[in-house]
Amino acid sequence: MKKRLIGFVLALLVVMIPIGAIATVSHMTDENKSAVHHEEHQEKSIGSLIEGFYKQTGIYAIFNPQEGAKNALGEEMSTFHQSFGRIIMIGIAFLLFYLAIAKGFEPLLLIPIGFGGLLANIPLANIIGDHGFIGELYKAGIANELFPLLIFMGVGAMTDFGPLLANPKTALLGAAAQFGIFGTLVGAVALSQMGVFDFTLQDAAAISIIGGADGPTSIFIASKLAPDLLGAIAVAAYSYMALVPVIQPPIMRALTTPEERRIKMKTTREVRKLEKILFPLTVLVLTILILPESSPLIGALTFGNFVRESGVVERLSKTMQNELINIVTIFLGLAVGSKLAAEKFLVPETLGILLLGLVAFAIGTAAGVIMGKIMNKFSKEPINPLIGAAGVSAVPMAARVANKEGMREDPTNVLLMHAMGPNVAGVIGSAVAAGVLLSIF
Amino acid sequence: MKKRLIGFVLALLVVMIPIGAIATVSHMTDENKSAVHHEEHQEKSIGSLIEGFYKQTGIYAIFNPQEGAKNALGEEMSTFHQSFGRIIMIGIAFLLFYLAIAKGFEPLLLIPIGFGGLLANIPLANIIGDHGFIGELYKAGIANELFPLLIFMGVGAMTDFGPLLANPKTALLGAAAQFGIFGTLVGAVALSQMGVFDFTLQDAAAISIIGGADGPTSIFIASKLAPDLLGAIAVAAYSYMALVPVIQPPIMRALTTPEERRIKMKTTREVRKLEKILFPLTVLVLTILILPESSPLIGALTFGNFVRESGVVERLSKTMQNELINIVTIFLGLAVGSKLAAEKFLVPETLGILLLGLVAFAIGTAAGVIMGKIMNKFSKEPINPLIGAAGVSAVPMAARVANKEGMREDPTNVLLMHAMGPNVAGVIGSAVAAGVLLSIF
Amino acid sequence: MKKRLIGFVLALLVVMIPIGAIATVSHMTDENKSAVHHEEHQEKSIGSLIEGFYKQTGIYAIFNPQEGAKNALGEEMSTFHQSFGRIIMIGIAFLLFYLAIAKGFEPLLLIPIGFGGLLANIPLANIIGDHGFIGELYKAGIANELFPLLIFMGVGAMTDFGPLLANPKTALLGAAAQFGIFGTLVGAVALSQMGVFDFTLQDAAAISIIGGADGPTSIFIASKLAPDLLGAIAVAAYSYMALVPVIQPPIMRALTTPEERRIKMKTTREVRKLEKILFPLTVLVLTILILPESSPLIGALTFGNFVRESGVVERLSKTMQNELINIVTIFLGLAVGSKLAAEKFLVPETLGILLLGLVAFAIGTAAGVIMGKIMNKFSKEPINPLIGAAGVSAVPMAARVANKEGMREDPTNVLLMHAMGPNVAGVIGSAVAAGVLLSIF
């Protein structure tokens, strides 16, 4: 210890002598430069200091909302949003935590989103504003579409498209399930027309994409078409993705007979490495030719998948699947959470988004199952309609649900691999649907 | 090898034929476009070239300082700072390396900071300027407060607040130790008043926060209140944190009797998982209600801790504790080091910062110990005053020092877990103090 | 499942009642605000919709190029670049994938670069433009030199300079090999003078640096001196680095006699830890004194190496060598790939770049071998001229090639460690050469 102390004192001397000696001399000339600053602060009594401090507490801000007060982004807030609105939103953040921790609802995103929501509802703090740290994250990755695409890259690197390659025609089930998106679009427009909701076409499109059951796609589209609704759309998308085991089974059972649910499918063929390598390139070229608007989404997805399947850049693939996607998830979650500020979330639109999102999921599931029934009629090989429900994506939850429902009827009927085909096709399907919507608006 | 060569030649042909044939034709029209550029460069003799080159060497720049020369940020530099100043700063960078490597002083930050300092003192290079890479890192993460908060997030994810939850009242020791901050503030103002130093109130506040013994908090506050002093404040904060085993023991012994140092404390109760999950939320809500200005710091800390304790997002927690904090540490260190440019560091203020920082540490330690003595008087359960010294934070070094001092008197007296309570409370305490300072200025 | 459903419904109610009830009321006043938007969209028949959609497909854009159409950066594109150009570039991207996967050509960079190239050639999509995600990556890390320097940092953290320290004079071989750069510069200027090529001095310098056989250095210089040529220069640099085992051996054999190739070198001495720690600092100080223009490159390299050798910040060193370099490689590759847009790559200059790059490699190799022969003449200890070829860098491939050629003559002649000396010196040598070029222009 003593040695250390001596070492430090010596070190300090080495630092201080030159600084003290030389620098002081060299600065003698401008010594009176900053003496003026001292006067700027004007004297306050301790009482007025305490009062001033009290006016900067959150308690004061929440219980004394003021007309015309502005949020971190410089927009005026209603007194409701300044007071009860914030309390409700803090409650909702806690609810999200509860669902994430106790119920296992997509915690990877709902925890950062919920926490971002908490931080977004702090009065007077500027966390989501222009120089606040979540505001900076928002600018760095949501405003310019970077974060959802990096997540999608990671999803591509984590996804094995083998089951789809083994039985390509199941991709049509993933197409049918996108009816959840477009059907809801019509419904949302109709209800807006009737005055029930108040959505523009762009809003309606951004909401409908919840039916695609893909978080990053929803965030990508919402940040482009309806940034004000981003928070509610993201929360709805991830919540319903987590609720797939609750939402889908009743619909699946209602639309199928026990015989249909017992249909066994042929074991899938082996897929060659070369096919897996070519797959992302094929999909991307198709996107280039048919739907360039989808190319950011499908480009990111296929890039991740190509890095995975190429087999020669294992370290990049692992980084995409782990550190990169984790870091981006943290940043994306917090940034999306910034849209849970009371003045953005506690608006009638949110109710509509939650309802329409649920409807979109249900329609998508139904459309997938019905398409399964149709394909089973016309196909040479038997197709179990349950796997159609997996077409909404929500990878891999929806495929597991299809498998589970199949095993309920017949415990020997393992549908998992068959359901993974439409499941991953659904990811591509909703990216295509997203591109269509972007190309329209 | 031959096959490879043939493959390559074929490949080259495939590339070159279309490029050569088609592209040349398509560009024939604008061929004379860039022929003009050639004349721009005017002929120089080899002698004048060598001379010109010599004038661009660092040797020339250091030995021929010029009045009115500007640094990378466009500010005028004195001739002293251009010449000896740089040499001294390079020496100081080497000193930091020596302390980090040979003495084990907080190497994770002092090595990047020192290297950033080296790079910041290179004449003519633009590394810390507007398009230089450290300048870009500074803009990306210090100017907007992002990096220190991401570090704090990682600290939250690495900290177990269990010892504090087991014995909450030890948090008051962490409160008392913040007297180092406010006491030093008064002292700095008084000395400035007397003409010894020349600090504004903002400067004094940014310097005093060194007494909080938290690197990220110091950097956060300094980047807001006194960005010009950032380099010296960061170096002082991390150096003194590393020197805790040298600075604290004499003060602790001077203020306690051997009997007090021998006080054994009750074994701590077990802490429930649920309490640990609720803790970050409790602290954050308290911050929202009382001190919104602290919410960026406490928000980041509690977010990291909540991710850790929620137990459902292990992969995010690990990323925060490892890759993310490592990457940010590298960037933050280099960016902070850019403030070790001679013209920023070799100023009389630095001397004041080093002295006041030391004083702040000492006062904080003393205040913690004295509070420990007071609490021991009035508490039902015995409290060893030594653990009060851990209230300055400098996690976990200060807690270890308290433990070591206890064991010096009585080798069976293990205080480590008891000292961790005030130790982690001190982190919250200085974040609160930082919020108070921000709310005042 | 039932419990979960009930939980969800309850949760939904908690959310919806306050939102529905309170928010609706609080918003009643501005309900008619957005009703106007609905009219904006004008009705279209389904036929015109399909036609409109067809005009947004990639097929249409490629087969109906239009005069005056602009690319993502707002520059006019020729009809050739809009149509066949894109098809050729997609073919070239596939060629790069083939080389990377089947032939093992530097896949870590050629796969991201190739994929970036694919994405850059998608018509109508804005991926490489101002708000496109690759455009954002470009702005974030190429325009400001950050990414190549972070890669170089990682390279420093991965490089063991021990073999160079064991036999410092082999560094001169690494100096000689830089003749590839400067010789090619003269050639490029001469050929431009003769009208064969059409390069400015800056262009010629950026191209010549390919002979330095260092990807990050090439990208760094190209992004500063000739950003339009960046794509072709990066592709050439990495391709030829991968082709070192094809390009170098014939030159090495042509310039050496079998006796020379059989020369055995003395076993290298052990290198002390302290020497390794001091090495990066020594090199950096030399750079500061002689060539400040090289300090970003050498600063990054030596920082990485210092972090590695200091031995006290293992976690930072590992992060630099793994996650950080991987993430940056992905981003850098995609961003560089954006310069493979047809209108940037399918220009006559590319042909010149490919040819001159090859020439630069060949000259560098020859110069290294010849210097080896000269040093062998004048040195007391025998020097095998083959290790001179490793001076071009292309770490560690060129050193392996030298070793292999030595073992062809005499299977007991292990040159690998001896060749690593000039190999790593070549990295420093080309960073110095880069600094010279930057200081000239």
Add this chain to the structure above:
Amino acid sequence: MVLEALKYMVLGMGIVFLFLYLMVVILNWQHKLVEKYFPQKEEPSATPSKRDKLKKVAAITAAIAHMKKSN
């Protein structure tokens, strides 16, 4: 408005189906091409992993044997 949304629905579902249908066609065709021009060799990727597994099993067995002996 609703009519328009219906048109978008028809267009959208049409394109989604078109896209995925073309994908199915190309994938089937690609499968045939792969089978034709790159006929299935004895899969080499299976062997190493098997070998690895065998190695592990052998190593563990040896360790257990060693432990038993040392009892």
Add this chain to the structure above:
Amino acid sequence: MVLEALKYMVLGMGIVFLFLYLMVVILNWQHKLVEKYFPQKEEPSATPSKRDKLKKVAAITAAIAHMKKSN
């Protein structure tokens, strides 16, 4: 100026103590609530640690095997 700094000191230490004191109160109260409404069950966290131990033993066994091989 000094007077003002003294005021800030009083205010600052006051708020720091207020904050942490309130935290102490709430944490104590929270502890009681947790004990009351979520009484200590047989800690389930102990079981996985046993499993972890078994895992470690397995890992060690494998390590022994590996060391033998590399000898």
Add this chain to the structure above:
Amino acid sequence: MVLEALKYMVLGMGIVFLFLYLMVVILNWQHKLVEKYFPQKEEPSATPSKRDKLKKVAAITAAIAHMKKSN
């Protein structure tokens, strides 16, 4: 132009050689200084790795003992 490029070549190669030659000189000199002022002790870096190995062996032994007991 060509003449100028030639001048740059001379200048450039000169500086590259100067830089690396100075580096060689300094490294040789540094090597001597290190040998003189920090003479080679019994390399301490070897010991910890040995110690690590011993630790591992100890850990493994303990684990085996533990397993035996729990059998």
